[in-house]
Amino acid sequence: xxxxxxxxxxxxxxxxxxxxxxxxxxxxxxxxxxxxxxxxxxxxxxxxxxxxxxxxxxxxxxxxxxxxxxxxxxxxxxxxxxxxxxxxxxxxxxxxxxxxxxxxxxxxxxxxxxxxxxxxxxxxxxxxxxxxxxxxxxxxxxxxxxxxxxxxxxxxxxxxxxxxxxxxxxxxxxxxxxxxxxxxxxxxxxxxxxxxxxxxxxxxxxxxxxxxxxxxxxxxxxxxxxxxxxxxxxxxxxxxxxxxxxxxxxxxxxxxxxxxxxxxxxxxxxxxxxxxxxxxxxxxxxxxxxxxxxxxxxxxxxxxxxxxxxxxxxxxxxxxxxxxxxxxxxxxxxxxxxxxxxxxxxx
Amino acid sequence: xxxxxxxxxxxxxxxxxxxxxxxxxxxxxxxxxxxxxxxxxxxxxxxxxxxxxxxxxxxxxxxxxxxxxxxxxxxxxxxxxxxxxxxxxxxxxxxxxxxxxxxxxxxxxxxxxxxxxxxxxxxxxxxxxxxxxxxxxxxxxxxxxxxxxxxxxxxxxxxxxxxxxxxxxxxxxxxxxxxxxxxxxxxxxxxxxxxxxxxxxxxxxxxxxxxxxxxxxxxxxxxxxxxxxxxxxxxxxxxxxxxxxxxxxxxxxxxxxxxxxxxxxxxxxxxxxxxxxxxxxxxxxxxxxxxxxxxxxxxxxxxxxxx
Numbered sequence: 131x132x133x134x135x136x137x138x139x140x141x142x143x144x145x146x147x148x149x150x151x152x153x154x155x156x157x158x159x160x161x162x163x164x165x166x167x168x169x170x171x172x173x174x175x176x177x178x179x180x181x182x183x184x185x186x187x188x189x190x191x192x193x194x195x196x197x198x199x200x201x202x203x204x205x206x207x208x209x210x211x212x213x214x215x216x217x218x219x220x221x222x223x224x225x226x227x228x229x230x231x232x233x234x235x236x237x238x239x240x241x242x243x244x245x246x247x248x249x250x251x252x253x254x255x256x257x258x259x260x261x262x263x264x265x266x267x268x269x270x271x272x273x274x275x276x277x278x279x280x281x282x283x284x285x286x287x288x289x290x291x292x293x294x295x296x297x298x299x300x301x302x303x304x305x306x307x308x309x310x311x312x313x314x315x316x317x318x319x320x321x322x323x324x325x326x327x328x329x330x331x332x333x334x335x336x337x338x339x340x341x342x343x344x345x346x347x348x349x350x351x352x353x354x355x356x357x358x359x360x361x362x363x364x365x366x367x368x369x370x371x372x373x374x375x376x377x378x379x380x381x382x383x384x385x386x387x388x389x390x391x392x393x394x395x396x397x398x399x400x401x402x403x404x405x406x407x408x409x410x411x412x413x414x415x416x417x418x419x420x421x422x423x424x425x426x427x428x429x430x431x432x433x434x435x436x437x438x439x440x441x442x443x444x445x446x447x448x449x450x451x452x453x454x455x456x457x458x459x460x461x462x463x464x465x466x467x468x469x470x471x472x473x474x475x476x477x
Numbered sequence: 478x479x480x481x482x483x484x485x486x487x488x489x490x491x492x493x494x495x496x497x498x499x500x501x502x503x504x505x506x507x508x509x510x511x512x513x514x515x516x517x518x519x520x521x522x523x524x525x526x527x528x529x530x531x532x533x534x535x536x537x538x539x540x541x542x543x544x545x546x547x548x549x550x551x552x553x554x555x556x557x558x559x560x561x562x563x564x565x566x567x568x569x570x571x572x573x574x575x576x577x578x579x580x581x582x583x584x585x586x587x588x589x590x591x592x593x594x595x596x597x598x599x600x601x602x603x604x605x606x607x608x609x610x611x612x613x614x615x616x617x618x619x620x621x622x623x624x625x626x627x628x629x630x631x632x633x634x635x636x637x638x639x640x641x642x643x644x645x646x647x648x649x650x651x652x653x654x655x656x657x658x659x660x661x662x663x664x665x666x667x668x669x670x671x672x673x674x675x676x677x678x679x680x681x682x683x684x685x686x687x688x689x690x691x692x693x694x695x696x697x698x699x700x701x702x703x704x705x706x707x708x709x710x711x712x713x714x715x716x717x718x719x720x721x722x723x724x725x726x727x728x729x730x731x732x733x734x735x736x737x738x739x740x741x742x743x744x745x746x747x748x749x750x751x752x753x754x755x756x757x758x759x760x761x762x763x764x765x766x767x768x769x770x771x772x773x774x775x776x777x778x779x780x781x782x783x784x
Contacts, residue, residue: 207574451583
């Protein structure tokens with residue numbers, strides 16, 4: 131119970147502290163702090179319209195956060211969510227274009243499968259490189275992001291380019307019939323359900339299965355895991371696959387629910403923001419859900435900040451960076467505060 | 478003789494010239510990373526320093542009219558980010574890899590935020606020394622315009638190699654990097670040595686960034702850096718933590734990055750965007766070859782756990 135309280139209170143305090151630093155930053159750049167903060171709240175959670183906007187952005191964040199969170203449980207710091215998302219989206223688009231005309235349910239399922247498999251394979255490669263060649267997973271996954279973006283540009287400006295798209299080169303569309311619908315009368319697309327279900331499912335796998343326990347054991351002490359006979363390499367690669375698969379699904383959702391075709395909107399930074407979500411949620415798939423909504427809200431407010439205060443769109447990037455740094459620094463506080471300690475447990 | 482008439486040799490010359498031009502930021506960032514890692518700490522956030530350096534250098538050069546002042550300010554901003562990185566890493570239970578990622582995001586965001594108003598104006602460029610005056614070919618002359626920063630970087634690589642081997646401070650730094658306990662037993666303040674090493678490394682990365690905005694490509698925009706700061710980390714592993722090898726590998730990477738544009742200039746444009754991936758694929762290939770699951774890399778500082 132104390133542990134639980136601590137893991138809620140410290141990130142919350144860190145978030146408040148980040149907002150304070152951010153306020154100083156805003157004041158320094160000559161804006162009214164209260165008005166800017168109010169606008170962030172307004173743009174994120176102020177109305178039903180902003181809520182829809184926020185949730186649409188939270189859906190891919192939940193999935194890309196899993197790409198960092200799951201491997202992190204086994205001790206690997208992977209920042210390749212952006213690349214896995216691009217690859218997943220691209221493969222889903224390819225599938226959608228080539229199957230266009232078949233029954234929509236079949237096309238959408240195939241798109242989801244190809245997104246999941248390609249994204250999974252993309253990050254599984256990182257895990258395999260780490261295990262078999264001891265290649266640093268952080269650097270290799272980041273390099274793969276750039277390679278994925280190069281492939282994306284190569285395809286949308288060449289083979290797949292729809293000549294009708296002039297301003298923003300894009301691939302051919304997947305067809306309106308194959309788009310994921312929205313939930314009821316809202317503008318929230320079905321991707322949100324995917325995100326929630328996958329987060330819940332993976333939380334169950336982590337907390338309630340032998341597989342999940344093995345992953346945590348590898349992350350806790352890899353030598354002990356090896357000695358107790360776990361197939362460490364295989365488990366690490368599977369974990370990476372699952373993480374990548376989630377990010378690949380995020381790419382597929384962005385294509386099938388938002389853009390309808392592949393273009394540079396695929397690498398809009400969801401992968402990088404997902405890293406932050408995973409760190410704030412301390413790699414807990416269930417905690418990822420509220421954190422993703424919070425971060426989705428911050429991203430959603432970016433447009434309003436630009437319009438109302440003429441602040442650059444990088445303002446929310448600065449806020450995210452500050453939050454990240456403060457959250458990491460707050461890691462030093464865990465277990466040190468007396469009021470979270472059980473009574474009678476002297477330090 | 479015209480520009481496109483050179484054919485294959487034209488590509489070769491353009492790649493060689495590009496190796497120096499594109500390789501210079503790699504050189505500075507990798508030297509900075511090398512210095513930091515020699516003290517036993519990884520700074521993955523140099524990408525942020527690079528972008529911040531590019532922005533602040535460009536802004537100051539534009540406002541003051543002096544590109545060299547821009548370089549100095551770029552280095553200083555990188556140093557400040559390095560200071561923040563070191564401060565965070567000193568805390569208990571704070572992972573230096575994660576701090577690096579956070580610093581990368583923060584530096585990038587801050588640079589985009591502050592640099593918004595400097596996208597349009599044109600700042601003075603850093604001077605180059607034209608070594609190609611003897612040739613009447615424009616390609617050769619363009620390739621032999623060597624920037625002063627490249628020469629400084631080369632001298633710095635030599636100086637750093639000497640510093641690590643012979644200077645008292647260099648030995649101190651290496652002791653901290655090899656064994657924290659040995660350094661503590663000698664009465665060295667480990668935190669302080671690493672703080673200085675991270676700040677100096679950050680300074681160099683900032684200078685590397687100013688080269689991007691003040692010489693080549695020579696303007697400030699948000700797509701200026703594309704992972705050079707991170708590739709430098711891989712580059713240092715390949716260079717076996719040796720400043721002189723950093724120089725050679727920077728040139729190799731520069732050449733790889735220049736391949737795409739060089740081929741495009743002679744009309745091979747089909748795979749242009751794929752050639753953009755060349756330096757990343759090269760880095761990945763090098764890491765696969767040099768890393769090994771069996772043993773530690775030769776020359777790796779003992780305190781580095783995770784590379």
